[in-house]
Amino acid sequence: MSEIVRMVVVLSLIAGICSAVLTMANQGLAPQIEKQTDLYVRGPALERLFDKPAREVLNNKVIIDAGDSEIPVFYLKDGENVSTLAIEATGKGGYGGDLTLMIGIDLVSSRQTGMEVVSHSETPGLGARIEEPGFRRQWQGLPTEQEVALTGNGGQIDAISGATTTSRAAVGGTNEALLFLQNHKEEILKSISEIEEKS
Amino acid sequence: MTQNLKLTLTAGLWKRVPPFRLVLGLCPALAITTSAVNGLGMGLALAFVVTMSNGIISALRNVIPGKVRIASYIVIIATLVSIVEILMKAYFFPLSEQLGIYIPLIVVNCIVLGRAEGFASKNPPLPSMVDGVSIGLGYTISLTLIGTIREVLGAGSWFGHAVFHESFEPLSFMVSAPGAFVTIGVLLGLQNLFSRWRGEKFIQG
Numbered sequence: 001m002s003e004i005v006r007m008v009v010v011l012s013l014i015a016g017i018c019s020a021v022l023t024m025a026n027q028g029l030a031p032q033i034e035k036q037t038d039l040y041v042r043g044p045a046l047e048r049l050f051d052k053p054a055r056e057v058l059n060n061k062v063i064i065d066a067g068d069s070e071i072p073v074f075y076l077k078d079g080e081n082v083s084t085l086a087i088e089a090t091g092k093g094g095y096g097g098d099l100t101l102m103i104g105i106d107l108v109s110s111r112q113t114g115m116e117v118v119s120h121s122e123t124p125g126l127g128a129r130i131e132e133p134g135f136r137r138q139w140q141g142l143p144t145e146q147e148v149a150l151t152g153n154g155g156q157i158d159a160i161s162g163a164t165t166t167s168r169a170a171v172g173g174t175n176e177a178l179l180f181l182q183n184h185k186e187e188i189l190k191s192i193s194e195i196e197e198k199s
Numbered sequence: 200m201t202q203n204l205k206l207t208l209t210a211g212l213w214k215r216v217p218p219f220r221l222v223l224g225l226c227p228a229l230a231i232t233t234s235a236v237n238g239l240g241m242g243l244a245l246a247f248v249v250t251m252s253n254g255i256i257s258a259l260r261n262v263i264p265g266k267v268r269i270a271s272y273i274v275i276i277a278t279l280v281s282i283v284e285i286l287m288k289a290y291f292f293p294l295s296e297q298l299g300i301y302i303p304l305i306v307v308n309c310i311v312l313g314r315a316e317g318f319a320s321k322n323p324p325l326p327s328m329v330d331g332v333s334i335g336l337g338y339t340i341s342l343t344l345i346g347t348i349r350e351v352l353g354a355g356s357w358f359g360h361a362v363f364h365e366s367f368e369p370l371s372f373m374v375s376a377p378g379a380f381v382t383i384g385v386l387l388g389l390q391n392l393f394s395r396w397r398g399e400k401f402i403q404g
Contacts, residue, residue, distance in 0.1 A: 007264045014259075014271050018278035025282050029289040036292040 042072075042088070042102065045116035049086050049104040050076050062191040064184055071180060074102075075192055082192055083108055087181060088118065091173030095165045096121035099130070103177040105144055115139040115174060120166075127166035135160055135167075139174070145182075147175045204329050211333030218341050219387050223309040227301045228342060229379040235358050238346030239339060240294045244287070244302060246335020248279045249311050250328055257319040257327035272315045273306065280305045310334060341386075348382050349373045 038061070043054035050057050060075050074086040084106055091099035099120045104113035115136050122128045129135060138157050142148055148171050149155025150164075159167035181188075215221055218228040224245070232238045255275050256263075263271045284302050287295035295302065305311060314334055319327040350356060353373030355363045372378050 003264065003266075007267045010263060011267050011271060011274075014263075014274050018274055022278055022281055025285050029285050032289040033285070036289060040292045040296070 042074075042118055045102040045118045046074055046086055049102060049114055049116055050074075050084060052076070060192075062188065062195060064180075064188055064191065066180055066184060073188055075188075077196075078108075081107075082189060084113060085181070085188065086116075087177040089173040089177035089180070091169035091171075093165065093172065094120060094122055094169040095127045095163065096123065099166070099169050099173060101170060101173040101177070103139075103174055105181060110144045112139050112142045112144060112174075115170065117170075122163070122166050127160070127163040129160050129163060130166055130170055144178055147178065204326060207326055207330050208333045211330065211335070211337040212340070213337075215334065216337040216341055216390075217310045217334055218338065218345075218383065219390050221310065221313070222387075223313055224338060225383070227304065227308070228345060228383060229376070231298055231301050232342055232346040232349055232379060232382075233374045234350040234354070234356075235343055235346040236294070237297055238342035238344075240287075240291065241298055241301060242335070242339025242342040244283050244298075245305055245308065245310065245338050246332065247283060248276065248305050248308075249314055249335045249338075250331030251279050252276045252311055253314055253319040253327040253331035254324050256315045257322060257324045260320050268320065269312075269316075272312060276311055276315070277306045310338065345379070345382050345386065348386075349378055353378055 035058075038058050039054060043058065046057050047054045057074055057076060060077075062073050062075070064071050064073055072088045075082050076084040078084075084104060087103050087105065089101045089103055091101050097120075099122070100118040102116040102118050104116070105111075106113050117131050117136075120128065120130065122130065135158075139148070142156060147155075148157055150157050150159045150167060150171055152159065152164075155171070157167065157171055211217075213220070217224050227241050227245075231241050252272070252275055256272055259271070259275075280303060283305070284295070287298075287302060314330060318330050322330070347357060350358075351362060352370050353375075355361060355367045355369045370378075373382070
């Protein structure tokens with residue numbers, strides 16, 4: 001009997017201590033991991049959207065609480081005013097899972113500056129072609145007040161042939177970002193000015 | 200005592216060198232050694248895990264009941280591997296993307312479990328840690344060597360720096376799976392040939 005008790009106690013103790021150590025490591029290093037993810041995963045998309053080295057814009061980041069999720073927003077200032085935003089959005093229902101997108105918004109002219117793909121797991125040669133400039137370029141100059149849609153639904157975006165699902169997910173993600181912008185614009189600008197005051 | 204430690208330390212570099220003499224840990228040795236830096240990163244990650252796990256397991260060897268020892272070892276090893284994974288994500292992000300699933304897979308790496316069961320559970324902490332360092336170093340050197348051969352021949356570079364003139368046409372098969380088998384096979388054969396020539400007594404495996 002005591003043998004069994006000892007086994008249970010020792011194994012539970014080991015497992016408990018291990019979980020404690022892991023939790024500590026995970027929480028302690030979370031900010032550092034977030035920074036690295038920003039630099040290596042979001043960095044390339046931001047670089048293309050803002051046309052600036054990623055390191056310059058990575059610190060211009062606010063995280064907005066949108067009810068059920070937290071949405072990272074990057075910004076760029078032109079003098080005193082915030083000129084450009086990059087809003088992260090999730091394109092739900094891609095062929096190989098959700099897409100992570102970054103939508104560029106020009107606040108001065110109220111137009112989109114582009115759509116960038118942060119990460120995806122679409123089929124190479126079909127859905128993965130959302131990364132190609134030819135497809136992404138279609139977002140440039142679209143108004144921010146109006147929803148985007150595929151040409152088949154009377155919209156402006158030509159779907160990638162053979163990858164309608166992926167194109168639809170990208171469009172859906174964009175609309176989510178635009179809706180988020182409409183509902184939270186004040187909040188975004190407020191958080192940005194708070195951050196700017198601090199630094 | 201010091202004599203024994205020295206023997207343990209050098210054993211991992213030749214007599215027990217993991218991918219060749221022990222023929223353990225072949226899965227990462229085949230899969231990630233497409234470049235020297237990957238081999239080095241994988242080797243160092245494993246060296247850290249095997250050293251720490253040997254130390255901890257050996258310190259607890261009289262506490263852990265025999266019937267649940269493997270389960271306890273796995274929990275300890277898995278914790279160490281997760282710590283390595285978190286550290287890599289935090290400080291060497293591109294490398295951790297490259298090594299991908301092979302870092303978490305160190306948990307079921309036969310070298311780590313083999314050293315825990317075969318050495319650390321029977322010896323005091325200091326020799327066990329020395330054994331871990333030696334096996335880890337041996338593995339690191341071997342993986343870096345395999346990675347070097349494959350990268351130099353297959354991509355014409357070493358640690359990312361070009362080593363050949365531009366006219367060199369890389370043997371791209373060296374950086375794909377068959378190249379790994381050929382490289383490891385040839386190195387294993389050379390080591391055995393050398394040992395036989397020197398009249399060393401050795402048992403493969």
